[in-house]
Amino acid sequence: MGIKYIFLVSRQGKLRLVKWYVTLPQKEKTKIVKEVSQLVLARRPKLCNFIEHKDTKVVYRKYASLYFVAGIDLDDNELITLEIIHRFVEVLDRYFGNVCELDLIFNFQKAYFVLDEMIMAGELQESSKKTVLRVMAQQDETEAAENAERGWGDI
């Protein structure tokens, strides 16, 4: 089991978030992201959620205007990856409150933190929504406290 990469791409092809769980040279990473986005964006709606690209399987799903794409090994369980993506979206939804693409654009670092809490090293780390949200809430509290200490000096 191993997710190799996760990325979010808008309908126009703009990358909103990308996370790699394997090590590759930067050029190759950009190439793969571009190729896979093209594949995904070209798919018609009724087709199945799995494509093959070189030696990985690509699992994707469209949520409103955003495509969530994950790349997995050839012999991994595709359906469960689909559900991992769904779980991630649910957590984002609860965290941001009715999440939309703008939330992810303006708070991209928070989206990364949530992703880090849920998936690490390409495996699902924590599947309980409550736990993840609790951790995120604690992080937010700490950050707010630190900002309060700083004062209004610099913005």
Add this chain to the structure above:
Amino acid sequence: MKGLTVFIADLRKCRSREEEERRVNKELANIRTKFKDSSLNGYNRKKYVCKLVYMSLLGYDVNFGHREAVELINSSKYSEKQVGYLAVTLVVPEDSDCLRMVVGAMRRDIHDMNEFNVCLALNAIANLGAREVAEALTPDIFMQLVSSASSVFAKKKAALCLLRLLRRHPDAVNSHEWAARVIPYMGHRDIGVTMSVTSLVTALAQQYPDEMRKAGAFAVRRLKSLVIDNEYSMDYMYYKVPVPWLQIKFLRLLQYFPAPENPELRMLLLDILRHIIDVSQEPQRDLQQMNAQYSILFEAINLGIELDIDQGLMQESAVLLGKFITSRETNVRYLGLETMAHLAAYIDNLDAVKTYQGVIIQSLRDRDVSVRRRALDLLYSMCDVSNAKVIVSELLRHMAVADFALREEMALKVAILTEKYATEYSWYVDVMMRLLSLAGDHMGDEVWHRVVQVILGNEELQTYACKISLQTLKAPVCHESAFKVSAYVLGEFGHLIANTEDCAPIDQLKALQNKMPATSVSGRSVALTTIAKFINLFPEIKSLCLRILDRYRNALDAELQQRACEYYALGTLESEDLLPTVFEEMPPFPDRQSALMSRLLKKEADTEDQRTWVFGGREINRERKMQLAGRSGSASNSTPTTPTTPRPPEIPEPVSPKPSTPSVPAQQQQPVEDLAVRKSKRHYARLLWENDGILFDGDEIQ
């Protein structure tokens, strides 16, 4: 951070790419100046580093700011640390120098009192996976996993950290020392920890299958408590399915071990599988629940197939799968076809699968390309002697309308299938020629090389092959690869049909000549060689051949010119001895793994989880298992093993094809020795019963 939000809003307002670039460059210059300013406070640093991360996300090349990111990590404030680590994992390449500075910071953070800092560090390590990190910090990470003082969060992350480092740098991690100690954590009451540890154990199980065997028992018991006893907190329910991810991880882990010998465990396992199958039959209401149920079901079926515990279970699965491949949901069709291919790869009796042959052939025309691909793989796996002809003809029919990406794979598979399951020589040659004409553009040279190899190896084929080659050459349109095969075959065996009607040497030469101008340089090179061979075979047309060679001596291409000159010189030599020696009949090719098979199977990487099975029939999977067993058996005793290669069977008189392998040299260890004895026995039997068994061939012995 207001500055960040403003920046992002600015960039979104830009209407063109140039405007955006200008804004980005302005900001980059601004940030560069600000970084030079030594009185930069933490908050601003954090803001600027965030901006850098955003810009790299948009695709701009950001190659400064690494030092600042490291300073952020060293800060005592949590939010700054967080952003620092984020930047380091996203923007800094793995082999950069500043990573060394980071290692020190990480070590401090891992031993920190505050568990958040610990988690941050572990997170970053997992995302970075650099070599120095692995060497320096593995013991610390391991402490976090096993120490009773560490929190649940730290344990989870530590397990996954180890997994990432293990995958990336297996030698730097010294997993041998601590592998077995990880297993008890699979029984941890927190499900998050269990999940992470199970992933780690799965990776370890592939390296040390014997030591990790206890993990199997753990997995079975935990699975039982989840599935049958319903021991879990409501928090981990996913649409009425108890933590499906963990179930699947357990099922996957169990696939790497053989079936448990302990009868109690066996019964438990059977119960669990049966329960899963029953539960999935219940009606489901929403898509998510269905997906979760089905994913568990498919994994369970895969496990059942691997372990081969119970025939009844297999039959039931086959029926279920049959229902799935006709489902309206595309995902389900896709997975049904894939799992059925897995079933076909292992099951002894293919009848259950063959009942659905019609449906599967229909799926070749499915709207979705992924489903079509799976249908192709399934047809390949379920092919055997009885349905080979039907399947191959269907595939050939589809080749014309298939999309380009599929065609190459299809062609390769058709070539392999035809070779393995042909019962008559004529059929083999016909199909291969048709294949070359249909899909010649999409295949590499391996296919036509293979055809020639097979024809060379089988005397009975040669006459028929010659006839067909001549026909192909006389046809109005002849594909390049077919031309090459025909030319080669005629050059070697033209004398076999020289006496029949319409096949006189002069006819062969004329046919060859007619097609030559239309082919590429490599085709013409093969043709030149054939003409030179004709000089040797048919002295009566020697002058005609020489004339052709003479013309080509002035050819523009260097290869053609060289060949023509050399052959011409050979043909006009005074002494008659050199020519026959040079053009003596080609011996059959020595045994090696079919290039086609190796091309098909070459997709296995080392650091990912091993495939437990590959597409293809039973024999291929069994051979593969023995190969892997031999390899791992010798790896632990550190003695080199010569890998056993499956030998493609020649088209035999007795119909059932059996892969036979050359006898393995004597310096093997005990477990593999029986294998060698069995194989040499098989070989010996072939020598007795078939008159084409070849024990040794080389240039001296024909």
